[in-house]
Every structure is written in structure tokens, then in C-alpha cells.
Amino acid sequence: MEGNKVTIKDVARLAGTSIATVSNVLNGTGRVAEATKQKINRIIEELEFAPSTAARNLRDKRSSLIAVIVPYMETGKLMDNPFYWQLVAGIEEGARSKRLQIILVGVEPDETFSFVRERQIDGLIVIGAIQGSEIMSRIERLSIPVVFVDSYLQNDRLPHISLDDELGGYIGTKHLISLGHRNIVLLSGKLSEKGVNYYRWLGYCRALAEAGIAPREELVLQEPVSALSGYRVAGKIAAQLSEASAVFCLSDVAAIGLLKGLYDLGISVPQQLSVVGFDNSLQASYTIPALTTVHQDIAQKGQRAIKQLIQLMDGEPVEQQHIVLGVELVVRQSSASIQF
Amino acid sequence: MEGNKVTIKDVARLAGTSIATVSNVLNGTGRVAEATKQKINRIIEELEFAPSTAARNLRDKRSSLIAVIVPYMETGKLMDNPFYWQLVAGIEEGARSKRLQIILVGVEPDETFSFVRERQIDGLIVIGAIQGSEIMSRIERLSIPVVFVDSYLQNDRLPHISLDDELGGYIGTKHLISLGHRNIVLLSGKLSEKGVNYYRWLGYCRALAEAGIAPREELVLQEPVSALSGYRVAGKIAAQLSEASAVFCLSDVAAIGLLKGLYDLGISVPQQLSVVGFDNSLQASYTIPALTTVHQDIAQKGQRAIKQLIQLMDGEPVEQQHIVLGVELVVRQSSASIQF
DNA sequence: GCCTCCAAATAAAACGTTTCATCATTAATA
DNA sequence: TATTAATGATGAAACGTTTTATTTGGAGGC
Numbered sequence: 001m002e003g004n005k006v007t008i009k010d011v012a013r014l015a016g017t018s019i020a021t022v023s024n025v026l027n028g029t030g031r032v033a034e035a036t037k038q039k040i041n042r043i044i045e046e047l048e049f050a051p052s053t054a055a056r057n058l059r060d061k062r063s064s065l066i067a068v069i070v071p072y073m074e075t076g077k078l079m080d081n082p083f084y085w086q087l088v089a090g091i092e093e094g095a096r097s098k099r100l101q102i103i104l105v106g107v108e109p110d111e112t113f114s115f116v117r118e119r120q121i122d123g124l125i126v127i128g129a130i131q132g133s134e135i136m137s138r139i140e141r142l143s144i145p146v147v148f149v150d151s152y153l154q155n156d157r158l159p160h161i162s163l164d165d166e167l168g169g170y171i172g173t174k175h176l177i178s179l180g181h182r183n184i185v186l187l188s189g190k191l192s193e194k195g196v197n198y199y200r201w202l203g204y205c206r207a208l209a210e211a212g213i214a215p216r217e218e219l220v221l222q223e224p225v226s227a228l229s230g231y232r233v234a235g236k237i238a239a240q241l242s243e244a245s246a247v248f249c250l251s252d253v254a255a256i257g258l259l260k261g262l263y264d265l266g267i268s269v270p271q272q273l274s275v276v277g278f279d280n281s282l283q284a285s286y287t288i289p290a291l292t293t294v295h296q297d298i299a300q301k302g303q304r305a306i307k308q309l310i311q312l313m314d315g316e317p318v319e320q321q322h323i324v325l326g327v328e329l330v331v332r333q334s335s336a337s338i339q340f
Numbered sequence: 341m342e343g344n345k346v347t348i349k350d351v352a353r354l355a356g357t358s359i360a361t362v363s364n365v366l367n368g369t370g371r372v373a374e375a376t377k378q379k380i381n382r383i384i385e386e387l388e389f390a391p392s393t394a395a396r397n398l399r400d401k402r403s404s405l406i407a408v409i410v411p412y413m414e415t416g417k418l419m420d421n422p423f424y425w426q427l428v429a430g431i432e433e434g435a436r437s438k439r440l441q442i443i444l445v446g447v448e449p450d451e452t453f454s455f456v457r458e459r460q461i462d463g464l465i466v467i468g469a470i471q472g473s474e475i476m477s478r479i480e481r482l483s484i485p486v487v488f489v490d491s492y493l494q495n496d497r498l499p500h501i502s503l504d505d506e507l508g509g510y511i512g513t514k515h516l517i518s519l520g521h522r523n524i525v526l527l528s529g530k531l532s533e534k535g536v537n538y539y540r541w542l543g544y545c546r547a548l549a550e551a552g553i554a555p556r557e558e559l560v561l562q563e564p565v566s567a568l569s570g571y572r573v574a575g576k577i578a579a580q581l582s583e584a585s586a587v588f589c590l591s592d593v594a595a596i597g598l599l600k601g602l603y604d605l606g607i608s609v610p611q612q613l614s615v616v617g618f619d620n621s622l623q624a625s626y627t628i629p630a631l632t633t634v635h636q637d638i639a640q641k642g643q644r645a646i647k648q649l650i651q652l653m654d655g656e657p658v659e660q661q662h663i664v665l666g667v668e669l670v671v672r673q674s675s676a677s678i679q680f
Numbered sequence: 681g682c683c684t685c686c687a688a689a690t691a692a693a694a695c696g697t698t699t700c701a702t703c704a705t706t707a708a709t710a
Numbered sequence: 711t712a713t714t715a716a717t718g719a720t721g722a723a724a725c726g727t728t729t730t731a732t733t734t735g736g737a738g739g740c
Binding site for chain 4 (some may be wrong): 345347348349359360363364366367369370391392393394395396397398399400
Binding site for chain 2 (some may be wrong): 005048050051053054055057058061063065076077078080082084085086088089090092093096101103104105106114115117118120121141173189209227231249257260263283285286287288290299
């Protein structure tokens with residue numbers, strides 16, 4: 001309640017100094033006598049004075065706010081894949097340690113970014129932007145520091161953190177091939193948008209080619225990334241793709257749905273069908289059977305993104321514009337040698 | 341690029357009017373001739389003028405920013421339970437439709453909230469605050485609209501959205517009792533903090549009492565809410581609690597871990613042990629066997645929270661200070677009649 | 681032709697900071 | 711003692727809006 005907000009003026013008045021001096025104490029700038037400093041600090045404490053960010057922002061033309069752009073689904077909600085939560089958690093952690101705050105913005109690929117200029121957002125982290133989308137040109141005109149995550153851009157000079165998706169697709173597939181599988185279904189998201197799925201698919205193709213296996217288009221299923229998709233695909237595989245002996249899902253959530261679908265159909269994993277996921281999400285080790293999957297360090301992805309963004313914002317040169325994080329195969333129980 | 345930001349002055353100059361008029365056009369206030377309005381709008385478009393939120397905030401003493409306080413774990417990251425993501429997604433959706441932005445703040449129970457005053461945050465959504473924690477008195481002194489979610493407060497006049505946790509605990513337990521179970525393990529979070537777990541536990545006790553079953557303290561396990569906890573508990577049950585025929589987990593994540601732990605130990609669900617979860621998370625229908633669980637509408641929880649907060653911020657009277665959402669039992673395959 | 685009234689437009693203050701240039705005081709140096 | 715240097719403190723401008731009170735310029739009424 002306390003009526004009106006206490007301002008720097010109140011502090012100055014009570015301390016018997018000028019507001020400039022208070023400001024100096026606040027920011028550790030200029031020279032202030034120790035005694036004065038102490039006195040002012042005491043009064044600040046007493047009054048519970050908190051400097052107005054709005055005034056600072058106006059003065060400094062900065063907001064110490066960074067926006068994280070998360071894609072959203074047709075339902076109007078943020079993507080429900082827990083992957084994003086882990087990513088955001090990583091970002092938030094890094095931001096908090098630098099006393100930055102993040103604003104979370106769900107945004108449709110081609111939506112306007114006016115809020116960035118209006119709010120004088122200091123930096124932007126964009127998750128999952130895709131080549132050629134309107135978003136890119138919009139962002140470039142903003143001329144603020146931006147770090148892309150999991151985005152594929154024609155312009156390689158833009159800072160971004162991504163994964164070696166192609167390699168991920170490759171090692172997942174190769175693993176299955178080395179187990180004797182030749183008819184490997186790929187359960188992917190849309191390939192037309194050249195995003196992460198596309199590159200993982202390239203890796204899949206490379207592994208097949210290397211093994212002398214002709215790629216078959218009907219084995220590549222493009223479905224929304226969700227558990228439900230995986231579940232439904234199980235039926236499709238049983239009905240139309242009985243020759244398949246393995247499925248490589250380009251996300252763990254889809255794999256989880258698939259495992260369940262197969263279970264309901266009485267198809268045993270890995271005896272009758274091997275399943276490999278992608279992400280090594282928190283859930284991956286708790287599926288039955290435990291999911292063999294391509295590991296990525298999601299939290300680190302977020303941390304690297306925020307770290308690079310902060311460097312950019314501080315005007316420090318960034319050592320690497322494009323950071324590609326590694327992938328690693330985690331073999332668990334959902335994949336096995338093909339049975340004859 | 342473009343050098344400096346374009347301000348309302350630039351617009352006024354080019355339109356040959358005063359900035360006051362431009363401001364009026366911007367906000368639809370005052371009277372301004374149609375021709376002038378058109379001209380100004382054209383110029384705004386042309387210049388891509390975006391009014392400075394900082395200046396507005398300073399003027400209006402508002403920020404049109406609401407903060408969502410999410411608890412974080414000892415690791416320094418936001419809680420990794422996907423539950424929070426669904427909740428935040430619901431909040432974000434509601435906020436976006438009102439052109440509000442949310443800032444996501446990970447905060448340790450007793451941390452300072454100075455940023456709220458500094459940023460002149462207009463509203464606050466606090467998730468999972470508990471009675472008696474320092475947080476409460478801090479928040480009250482802020483005197484801004486606050487909506488609590490999943491929080492238990494001594495002060496019932498504070499607006500909050502919660503679940504009928506007691507009932508949830510009751511129906512989950514009752515379900516198991518009706519299946520003939522009498523030795524029901526409760527896998528809970530900490531009960532000393534009187535949060536959601538505490539009230540669910542009360543419901544558990546009530547159901548037991550109603551059935552004339554004496555509560556046994558050693559059946560109530562207080563563990564961190566995580567899949568790993570659930571997994572470990574499986575071992576404990578096998579080793580020390582062989583008389584138990586059912587486990588009621590107060591979160592789906594823990595149930596998922598438990599199912600896996602039991603599977604690894606060769607204990608079949610539901611034949612040897614029934615398992616019931618809580619939340620009906622997205623994963624619940626994909627476990628093997630599918631999880632019987634107490635359903636709550638998480639997204640709605642978030643939406644109601646933001647809706648109520650907006651009402652509060654608009655100064656509208658809120659119909660109900662304390663909204664209690666319903667729970668519902670979803671019976672799937674992880675629970676069954678006790679086998680003799 | 682004078683007065684009143686109304687629409688349209690505006691000047692100026694206020695919001696709460698930071699910082700630059702300046703000033704006062706004391707200490708150090710010649 | 712006179713000059714310079716260093717320290718500590720300050721006044722005032724600037725940041726970009728919104729809003730209140732005021733001004734301007736006609737149009738209508740008499």
C-alpha cells in the first residue's frame with residue numbers, strides 16, 4: 001500500500017545529497033565518500049527503494065530483457081513436447097545467473113515481431129526457425145543480437161546453436177543397420193521444411209547408401225511430432241509395412257507413442273521390431289523396454305544459446321558463430337539384432 | 341542498421357503536426373480529424389514507428405508485463421516435471437490473446453522479489469507457494485495483483501486456483517480400496533510443507549479411515565517428485581514392503597519411474613501390484629501398462645489463472661477468490677483387483 | 681459585426697533515471 | 711604562499727511518451 005512509490009529523489013532528500021550521488025552509489029560509478037555511501041545505502045534499505053527499470057530503460061535504451069521465441073501448435077498452445085521445457089529451463093538458468101529476465105513468447109512462424117522494438121528487447125533466442133520463412137528477414141531488420149537454436153538458415157554467419165542432426169540421423173540408422181536391419185522405417189516430422197528433421201533424414205539416407213540399401217520412399221513417414229502420431233504409426237506399420245524390422249523415430253515422444261502402439265498390437269520390441277528414438281529425453285530410460293536413442297544435451301543447448309547471446313549483447317566477439325553440439329548413441333533395450 | 345530509433349517526434353515532424361496529436365492517434369484518445377489521422381497512420385507505417393514501451397511504462401507506471409514464478413530445483417534449473425510446461429503453456433496462451441507478455445522467473449522459495457518493483461510488474465502468478473514460507477509476506481507487501489496456483493495459504497482471501505487435492509487423494513485411494521487393496525503405499529513428496537502433497541495425503545487418510553483401514557506410517561514414502569524416485573522406490577517396496585499390493589503415486593512422473601522399476605524387478609503390474617498416478621499427464625496413456633491416474637486439467641489451470649489475474653488487473657471484481665478445479669479418476673490398465 | 685461555441689490541435693509538464701560538465705574543497709607540490 | 715591536482719558532490723539535460731489545460735480558427739446565431 002504505502003501510497004506512492006519511493007524514488008531516487010526521496011532517497012536523496014533523506015540523505016541530504018543530490019540524486020546524482022545516489023545514482024552513483026546505485027551503480028558504483030563516480031567517486032563517492034565511504035561515509036556518504038554507507039548513509040545512502042542505509043536509507044535505501046530503510047525505504048526499500050527499488051530503482052525504476054522503466055526510467056532506466058528509457059535512459060539507457062536497453063531493457064535487460066531477452067525474448068525466447070517458442071513455436072506453437074495449431075491448437076494455439078506452446079509445443080507440448082517436454083523438449084522445449086528442458087531447453088527453456090537451460091536458458092532460464094543462464095539468464096538468471098546474469099540477472100537477465102526472459103520473456104517467453106509463443107509465436108507462429110510468420111508473426112510480427114513488433115514487440116521486440118516496442119519493448120526494446122535486448123536479445124532474442126529463436127527456436128526452430130526454418131529456411132525461407134518470412135521470420136528470417138523480419139529478424140534481420142531488427143538488428144539486435146539474435147541467437148538461433150535448432151534453426152537452419154541459408155545465412156551461415158548468423159549465430160546459432162544446433163545439433164549435428166545429420167550425424168544423429170546417421171548413427172541412429174547405422175546402429176540399426178549394424179544389427180542387421182535393412183527395412184528401416186523413418187518416423188519423421190515434415191521434411192518439406194528444411195529443419196532438424198530434414199537433416200536427420202539426410203543422415204538416414206547416408207547410412208543407407210553406405211550400406212548399399214536402396215532408400216524406399218514408403219518407409220519414410222512424415223507425421224506431426226507427438227506421441228499420438230507414434231501410436232498411430234504402429235497400426236500402419238503392422239498393416240502395410242510388415243517387412244519393416246525397425247523404426248527410427250526422430251523424436252523420443254513419437255517413439256514413446258510407438259512403443260505403446262506396438263505393445264497394444266502385441267508386437268514385441270525388440271524381438272519383432274527394433275525402435276530407436278531421438279533426444280534422450282528424461283523419459284527415455286523409463287520406457288518399457290528402455291529406449292535406445294540418439295542423445296543430445298538439451299539443457300546445454302539452452303545454456304550455450306544464452307551464453308552466446310550474452311556475449312553478443314556485451315559486444316564481445318564470439319569465438320564461433322555456429323556451434324554444433326555433438327550427438328551420441330545411447331543403446332538401451334529397444335533395439336536388437338534382427339531375428340530370423 | 342537504420343541508425344537511430346524513430347520516435348514520436350519524427351512522426352509528428354513528418355506529418356506536420358504536434359506529438360500530442362500523434363499520441364492521440366496512437367491511443368485513440370482525444371479528437372483528431374479523419375484526414376490527419378490517416379496521414380499520421382501512413383507515416384507511422386512508412387517509418388515503421390513503434391512507440392517506446394519504456395517511455396510509456398515510465399509515464400503510466402505500468403509495464404504490461406506479468407511474471408510467472410516457477411519453483412526451481414536444487415540443481416538450479418527449473419523443475420523438470422513436464423507438468424510445469426503444460427501449466428506455463430496454458431498461461432502463455434491466455435496472456436498472448438490479451439497482448440500481455442509473460443516473464444518467466446525461476447525462484448527459490450524465499451528469494452527476494454525486488455524485480456517486481458523494479459520492473460513495475462503488473463501482475464504475478466505464483467506456482468506452488470506454501471504456507472508459512474517467507475514468500476507470502478513478501479508478496480503481500482508488493483500490493484500488486486497476484487494469483488496463486490497450486491498454493492496453500494492461510495489467508496483464504498487471496499485469489500488462487502487450485503485443485504481439489506484432498507478429493508484427488510481420496511478417489512485415487514478409494515479406487516484401490518474398492519479393488520480390494522488394503523496395504524496401499526503412498527508415494528508422495530514432502531509432507532512437512534503443507535502443499536499439494538499434504539492435502540492429497542489427507543484424502544488418502546480419509547479413504548483409509550472410511551474403509552476402516554488403519555493407516556501405517558511406513559507405507560507413506562516421502563521422496564522428491566521425479567521418475568528416479570519412483571524407480572528407486574520399486575526396489576524398496578520389493579525388499580521391505582512385500583505386503584503392499586498397490587502404490588498410489590502423487591505424480592505421474594513418479595509413477596512412470598515406478599512402473600519401470602517394477603518391470604526391471606519382474607513384478608508385473610497390475611497382477612502383482614497396482615499402480616495409480618496423479619495428473620493425467622500427456623505421458624500417462626502411453627505407459628505400459630497404461631496408467632490409471634487422477635486427472636487434472638493442467639492447461640485449464642493455467643488459463644484460469646491468467647484469466648483471473650487479468651480481471652484483477654482490470655479492477656473488475658472477481659466472482660470467486662478461490663477457484664477449485666475438479667479431479668476425475670481415469671481408470672486404465674495399471675490397477676486391478678487384488679489377486680489372491 | 682460581435683459573441684458564443686465547438687472541433688481540432690498544441691504547448692508543456694511529468695514520469696525516474698543516468699551522465700556530462702562543472703564547481704567546491706582539501707591535499708600535495710613547487 | 712601560490713599553484714596544481716585530486717576528490718567529492720552537484721545541476722541540468724536527455725530519454726520518449728501521455729495528458730491536462732490552453733489556444734486557434736472557423737461556423738452559426740443574433
